Structure formats: C-alpha cells, structure tokens
Amino acid sequence: MSNEVNTYKELTWQGLWNNNPALVQLLGLCPLLAVTATVTNALGLGLATLLVLVGSNITVSLVREFVPKEIRIPVFVMVIATFVTVIQLLMNAYVYGLYQALGIFIPLIVTNCAIIGRAEAYASKNPWHHAAFDGLMMGLGFTSILVLLGGIREVLGNGTLFDGANLLLGEWAANLRVELFSVDYPLLLAILPPGAFIVMGFIIAGKNWIDNYRAAHAEKPEKQVTRARVTSQ
Amino acid sequence: MTFKIAASPHAHQRRTTQQVMRWVYLALIPGVLVQTYFFGFGVYVQLALALLTAWVAEGLAMRMRGRPVAHAWQDHTAIVTAVLLAISIPALAPWWIIVMGTAFAVIVVKHVYGGVGQNLFNPAMAGYVLLLISFPVQMTSWPIPNELAQLQVSLNDTVSLIFSGYTQAGYNLEQLRMGADGITMATPLDSLRNDLNHQLTLSEALTKPIFDDLAGIGWAWINIAFLLGGLVLIKQKIISWHIPGGMLVGLLVPAAIYWLFNPDQAITPMLHALSGATMLGAFFIATDPVTAATSNKGRWVFGLLVGFLVFVIRTWGGYPDAVAFAVLLANMTVPVIDKYTQPIAYGHGGRS
Structure with missing residues (x-):
C-alpha cells in the first residue's frame, strides 16, 4: 500500500516540478507562447490540454496490450485527435467566446508533444489509474506554467x-477582473511573441535557481569513513 | 639625410577595453554636439539619464552575479551602450523610455548572457528594438530641427517636457512638433516613405520643408559628424575599415541600382547615406567588437549583410529606418560567418 502512495507522490512531484512539461521538458512551447497573453486564455488552453x-x-493505457x-x-495520434475533437466541440458549445479567442490553438493541441510524449513514455507502459494520475499531474504542471506566464504578461502588458474571465467561467467571473494599474502606453513587447520568450526564459531561470538553492542547502549525507585495512590479520 | 627613429615593428601595445571604449565615446562627441545643435538640450538630458541608469544597472547586475562591481564600472562598456542608446532615441522622449531601454540593454541583453564579451546581440540596439516595438509613438516622435521649429525650447522647458510631458508654457510634444503649416513633421525617412507610398514621385516628396539640397535638414550634418568621428576611429585602429566599408557598400550599391532603374519611386543613395542612423550604425554600432564577426573577411561579409538588410528594410519593410533590426539580424549570423571565414594560418591547410 505504501508503495502505491509512493508512486502517486512521485507522479505528483514529477508532473508539477521535477519533470514539468513546460519548464523542464520544454514541450508544447507553441501554444504556451502563443496564447498566454492573458490569464484567461492561458487557463482555458491549459484546462483543455489537461482534459x-x-x-x-487512460485510453492509451487501456489499449496498450x-x-x-x-x-x-499512429494509434496514439488517433486517440489524441479524438479527444481534442471532443474538447473542441464542447468548447464551441459552452465557452464560445474563449473558443473564438483561442482559435486555431485548440485543434493544435493534437500536435502538443507533451501529450504524445506522456502517452509514449508513461501511459503505454503503466496501468490505467497510474496513467490517469500522471496525465492529471502533467496537465496541472503545464496549466500552472501557462497561467503564471499569462499572469506576468497580462500585468506587464x-x-x-x-481580463475576460467571464468568457471561460460564466457571467459571475466578470467581477474577477483586477485592474492593478492603468497604463497610457502598454508595454507591447510583453503581449507580443518575443515577450513570451523572454518571460519564459526568466521563469525557467527562476526554477533552476530554486533547484540550485535547494541542492546547496539540502542536508548532505554523512560521510562514511571506511578504513583501509593496512595490516594483515 | 635624416635618420628616423622608429619603434621595432614587433613592439606591440595592447589597448585595454577601457581605452578602446574611451576612444569610441570620444569619437561620438562631434556627432552629439551637432545633434544637440539641431535637436536641442534634450540630447544631453537623455545622455545623463542613460548614463545614470547604465551605472546603476551595471552595479546591480554585477552584485547579483557575485562579481566585483568596480571592475565593471571601470571597463566603460556600459558607458558606450548608454551613449549609443541615448543618441538613437528622440531627444524629447519621456524619461522612462530611456531608463527602461538602458536597463534592459545592460541587465538582460548583456549580463544575462554572461557580461562583457559574452553577449550575442548588440545591447544598445536590442534595447532600441525593445523600445521601438513597445512604444512606437514615443520612439518615432522626433522633434523638428531647431531652425524649422515654431517654438524654441529652453533647457528648463526640455527638462520639464521629458519628465512631465509638458513645457512650462503648457505645450506638449505634439504641438512642438508642428511646422509653420501646423502639420506635424516626420523625420526625413519617415516622410519619404509615407509620400512614396502615396504615389508621389521622389521630386514631389522632396519639396517638404524638412529637406534641403543635400538631404534632410539637420540629419545630413549629424551623419557627416558621425562619419568624421568614425574616420578618427579607423585612423586610431580602434575599428577596422571592413565593417563600415562593407555596410556602406552593401547599402549604397543596391540602393544606387534600384534608384537608377526606378528614379521616381526610390530613395537616392545620397539620402540613404545621410539620413537616419546610417553613419552612426556603420561606424559605431555595427563595429561592436563583441557581436560582430572576428576575421577581416568575416567583417567584410558582416558589413555587407548589415548594409543590404538596411536597404531591404528601408525599401520594402514596415519601418522607415532599419539599422537596429539589420544589426540584430546580422548578429545572429555571426557564428556562421565566423565558421566559414576562419583564416588559415600560414603553412596550414590550403590547396596542396
């Protein structure tokens, strides 16, 4: 049982931090950089990718035998394309405004290497409940970076x-909009694609800095002194 | 018969980075003086702001990297970056423009890549491009040359305009930029581009008051002053002639050919050479020893590429001037240029 718990713990840790698809594997950069001009768009695409x-x-894991x-x-791609189509039609039906805002990037989820990467590297070798949890954690890791990037760019730009959270979450969410400061001349760079690359670079640098800091301050295992026996018995 | 006492040919004095950089910004002085003559004291205010920002940013970045701060302040590279950026932007731009640009140039473009000698891109030009694509309105609002201006701007007015947006009499930059006919004046390249796009012929476009017989008023003399400063640098062997020569050839030869075939719809080579940032770019910006190619052959190729890109962007691109974009694009190609133009040491390789 504790083995099972450990597996889930490990999957969580891998998905959210150690092997984060956006920060470490650098997969799915195209949607990551293209749609993260606002938090709402980032969250929308992140949730779609997660689903x-x-x-x-789950499907890949079930059919792996x-x-x-x-x-x-090809089989994995077919599975992924099916789910993307389902999500696309759902978004078209229920969150039409966001569907229009994200545009081509919803169908392009098919080509997100993070998804086929997980199917190939994990789901095709592990039981379905582990695979499902792995998908959830990888998706959360991806979504969190998307939202972080979207947040920074939206604030800067x-x-x-x-802004526009009501497109995703319904009318009540219009109240979520926070205006931190009003700018006469927005920093257009943050909204444009180069800004996404620059901010992404800083986020990755921040992650590496935290990792280095943790490694430097981690408790070092005690040195085991082994004596060489020099005298014969 | 006189006997000359000459130093042995092998005696070699190596210049420190500080000395090279000092020559570069000393050679910029004539251009800065002429620019101040035409565009007012704003140039000095921008310079002061840029130098202060560069000094603080350099210190901050070195401290964060755990390196000796004084060392970075002494090599004067940040001074050159600050001066180049300050004279590239409009003299009356708001203060936060130059502060943001210089801080970005020093911290992100230079120190994030590893500090002096490690940066891929020319810091001043990367800062300029950041500003140009983020704040196109402020970055294209050049004041009109003093001799055409309706209102003369005093030093006090300049400071107040840069920090608050209004002169003490309450004029804003837009009003100051109006000519006698009440129409806002663009820079020569901007104005030409607009008029040529509106199907005017070149001679019609040149009737605007911003042009005189030579080129744009003010701009021609500024370019000539930078040319002189650049020639001093070549004479002092601070820069080699290959990059400026390559850039001018790369710009003027295609421009001349295009103009000969298309005399009504193309900018003359003379206007290309003496407007915008041509001379500043050729002698001071493209010659940055860190981000340009290394060998003489490579420098020649690099210069040609920058010049040709300037011509292409000025003629067909979306921006009226193109030196910053051309330099950054050429910076990207430098590793390839260096790979294929590596000189072969005597006795090695070659055809045998």
Whole structure:
C-alpha cells in the first residue's frame, strides 16, 4: 500500500516540478507562447490540454496490450485527435467566446508533444489509474506554467489580471477582473511573441535557481569513513 | 639625410577595453554636439539619464552575479551602450523610455548572457528594438530641427517636457512638433516613405520643408559628424575599415541600382547615406567588437549583410529606418560567418 502512495507522490512531484512539461521538458512551447497573453486564455488552453491529456493517457493505457508496437504512434495520434475533437466541440458549445479567442490553438493541441510524449513514455507502459494520475499531474504542471506566464504578461502588458474571465467561467467571473494599474502606453513587447520568450526564459531561470538553492542547502549525507585495512590479520 | 627613429615593428601595445571604449565615446562627441545643435538640450538630458541608469544597472547586475562591481564600472562598456542608446532615441522622449531601454540593454541583453564579451546581440540596439516595438509613438516622435521649429525650447522647458510631458508654457510634444503649416513633421525617412507610398514621385516628396539640397535638414550634418568621428576611429585602429566599408557598400550599391532603374519611386543613395542612423550604425554600432564577426573577411561579409538588410528594410519593410533590426539580424549570423571565414594560418591547410 505504501508503495502505491509512493508512486502517486512521485507522479505528483514529477508532473508539477521535477519533470514539468513546460519548464523542464520544454514541450508544447507553441501554444504556451502563443496564447498566454492573458490569464484567461492561458487557463482555458491549459484546462483543455489537461482534459485531453487525462483522456488520452487512460485510453492509451487501456489499449496498450492490443496495440502492436510498430503502429503505436499512429494509434496514439488517433486517440489524441479524438479527444481534442471532443474538447473542441464542447468548447464551441459552452465557452464560445474563449473558443473564438483561442482559435486555431485548440485543434493544435493534437500536435502538443507533451501529450504524445506522456502517452509514449508513461501511459503505454503503466496501468490505467497510474496513467490517469500522471496525465492529471502533467496537465496541472503545464496549466500552472501557462497561467503564471499569462499572469506576468497580462500585468506587464495591460496592467490587469483575469481580463475576460467571464468568457471561460460564466457571467459571475466578470467581477474577477483586477485592474492593478492603468497604463497610457502598454508595454507591447510583453503581449507580443518575443515577450513570451523572454518571460519564459526568466521563469525557467527562476526554477533552476530554486533547484540550485535547494541542492546547496539540502542536508548532505554523512560521510562514511571506511578504513583501509593496512595490516594483515 | 635624416635618420628616423622608429619603434621595432614587433613592439606591440595592447589597448585595454577601457581605452578602446574611451576612444569610441570620444569619437561620438562631434556627432552629439551637432545633434544637440539641431535637436536641442534634450540630447544631453537623455545622455545623463542613460548614463545614470547604465551605472546603476551595471552595479546591480554585477552584485547579483557575485562579481566585483568596480571592475565593471571601470571597463566603460556600459558607458558606450548608454551613449549609443541615448543618441538613437528622440531627444524629447519621456524619461522612462530611456531608463527602461538602458536597463534592459545592460541587465538582460548583456549580463544575462554572461557580461562583457559574452553577449550575442548588440545591447544598445536590442534595447532600441525593445523600445521601438513597445512604444512606437514615443520612439518615432522626433522633434523638428531647431531652425524649422515654431517654438524654441529652453533647457528648463526640455527638462520639464521629458519628465512631465509638458513645457512650462503648457505645450506638449505634439504641438512642438508642428511646422509653420501646423502639420506635424516626420523625420526625413519617415516622410519619404509615407509620400512614396502615396504615389508621389521622389521630386514631389522632396519639396517638404524638412529637406534641403543635400538631404534632410539637420540629419545630413549629424551623419557627416558621425562619419568624421568614425574616420578618427579607423585612423586610431580602434575599428577596422571592413565593417563600415562593407555596410556602406552593401547599402549604397543596391540602393544606387534600384534608384537608377526606378528614379521616381526610390530613395537616392545620397539620402540613404545621410539620413537616419546610417553613419552612426556603420561606424559605431555595427563595429561592436563583441557581436560582430572576428576575421577581416568575416567583417567584410558582416558589413555587407548589415548594409543590404538596411536597404531591404528601408525599401520594402514596415519601418522607415532599419539599422537596429539589420544589426540584430546580422548578429545572429555571426557564428556562421565566423565558421566559414576562419583564416588559415600560414603553412596550414590550403590547396596542396
């Protein structure tokens, strides 16, 4: 049982921090950089990716015994494309404003390497409940970076947070919009793609800094002194 | 018969970075003086702001990196970056423009990549591009040359305009930029670009008051002053002639050909050479020893590329002047240029 708990703990840790798809594997950078001009867009795309990731991981894990090794990649792509289509139609039906704002990047979730990467590296080798949890954690890791990036860019470029949250969460969320400061001349760079690259670079640098700091301050294992026996018995 | 006493040919005095940088900013002085003559005291205010920001940013970055702060202040590279950026931006731009640009140039473009000698991109030009794409309105609002201006701007007015946006009499920058006919004046390249896009011929476009017989009023003399400063640098062997020469050839030869085939719709080579940042770019910006190519052949290729890109962007691109973009794009190609133009030491390689 404790083994099971350990597995989940390890998956959480891997997905959110150690092996974060956006920060460490640097997968799925295209949507990451393209749609994160606001928190709302970032959150929308992050949740969509998360749902696809969980769905595809479960399915791939369930069919892993029946798929011949040679054609596994096309099969995985078909599975992923199915889920993306489902999500796309759902978004079209329920969050139409966000659907329009994200545009081509919803169908492009199919090409997000983070998803096929997890299908290939984890789901095709592990039981379905582990795969589902792995998808959830990887998706959360991806979404959190998306939201962080979107938040920084939105603050720098617009001076607001959660602008247009009602597109995603319904009418009540219009109140979530926070105007931190009003700018006469927005820092356009933060909204434009180069700003995404620069902010992303700083986020990765921050993660590495924290890792280094932790490594430097971690408790060092006691040195074991082993004596070489020099005299014969 | 006179006997000359000459130093042995192998005696070699190596210049420190500080000495090289000092020559560079001393050679900029004539250009800065002429620019002040035409565009007012704002140039000095921008310079002061840029130098102060660069000094603070350099110290901050060195401290964060755990390096000796005084060392960075002594090599004077940040001074050159600050001066280049300050004279590239409009003289009456608001104070936060130059502060933001200089801080970005020093901290992000220079120190994030590893400090002096490690940066991939020319810091001043990367800072300029950041400002240009973020704040296009402020970055294109050049004041009109003093001799055309309706209102003369005093030093007090300049300071108040830069820090608050209004002169003491309550004029804002837009009002100051109006000519006698009440129309806001653009820079020569801007004005030409607009007029040519509106199907005017070159001679019609040149009837605007901003032009005189040579090129744009003010801009021509500023470019000539930078050219003189640049020639001093070549004479002092601070820079080699390959990059400026390559850049001017790369700009003027295609421009001349295009103009000969298309005399009504193209900017003359003369206007190309004496407007915008051509001479500043050729002698002071593209020649940055860190981000340009290393060998003489490589420098020649690099210069040609920068010049040609300036021509292409000025003629077909979205921005009226292009030195900053051209330099950054050429910076990216430097590793490739260096790889293929590596000189072969005597006795090695070659055809045998």
